[in-house]
Amino acid sequence: MSEPTYEQKLAGEADLWGADAERSAQSVPPDWRQHQNLRHNIIYHKRDINIFLDHIQPGMRTLELGCGSGWLTLAMAQRGAQATGMDISERALEVARRYAESLGESLRGSVTYATADLNTIELPAARYDVIAVKGTLHHLMRMDHVIAEMHKALKPSGLLWVSDSHGEESLSTALVASGLMFLLPTHVSYGEKIRGLLRFGTRAPSRIKASIEAEGLSPFEGAGREFDWLQLIREQFTIEQYINSPAVTGYITHQVRLPDWAALPLLRTLRVVDETLVRVGVLHNSGIILYARKG
């Protein structure tokens, strides 16, 4: 069978994230005020996203690239910004538009969602106060192009906020994640775990590493790995702040099957231990949050 073309892969990417946005909106609307109370956000994203949102002032013009179901773009509009979100998935943008319209006049700012391929996008010069990109850069084949476009599109001293994985997961992270996955209750039964260990032996951690990196999930998963986005941003922007995310907590939070009363204290403790191990260099995390200014 011949390799899919770029257009076919892009259509697959748009479909995947469209279905994801539709499925997720069936249980919780794409609204950060509600999403922040979901378990993985309480444990992993809530603090960092709210600190970022504190940078948004009424009247600012903001842009989010790879906005998916639009919840972060909407959260910026809820803080009074004139917010635009762009994504390749028209289905995901429909979910975003429908929900924003349902809020009607209650929105402080304004919100617009537009379809765009970030690999070829041309942005207007010096237009935005803030540009945000979350979980999207590593899907892009022309990461160098989009970083140059974001630089062009920011006003002088404008803020670029990036949250993404950088580089590969380390062996130590894969080993610790494998151990936790083995010990904690997950969707895999203990019988299956023991059979998996006997079958895969020392190859088990590399399977967990592939799973952490979401290998094979999206047609473009890891497409941007040949680029070092941190270095590309460093070359054009002034880095203001660089936050290392914990190494294994995010992945384990998604996998663990326990009621909230047991899961939340356990995962909070795991996060503290994880952050300490990252700080002393025992664990390496690939998740980074970056604040950079157009110099």
Ligand SMILES: C[S@@+](CC[C@H](N)C(=O)[O-])C[C@H]1O[C@@H](n2cnc3c(N)ncnc32)[C@H](O)[C@@H]1O
């Ligand atoms: C991991 S999701 C993150 C979505 C959102 N930022 C969030 O955190 O919920 C990656 C997003 O990037 C979008 N995307 C991937 N490749 C793209 C491209 N070439 N142009 C525009 N959007 C793209 C996908 O449609 C998807 O919505």
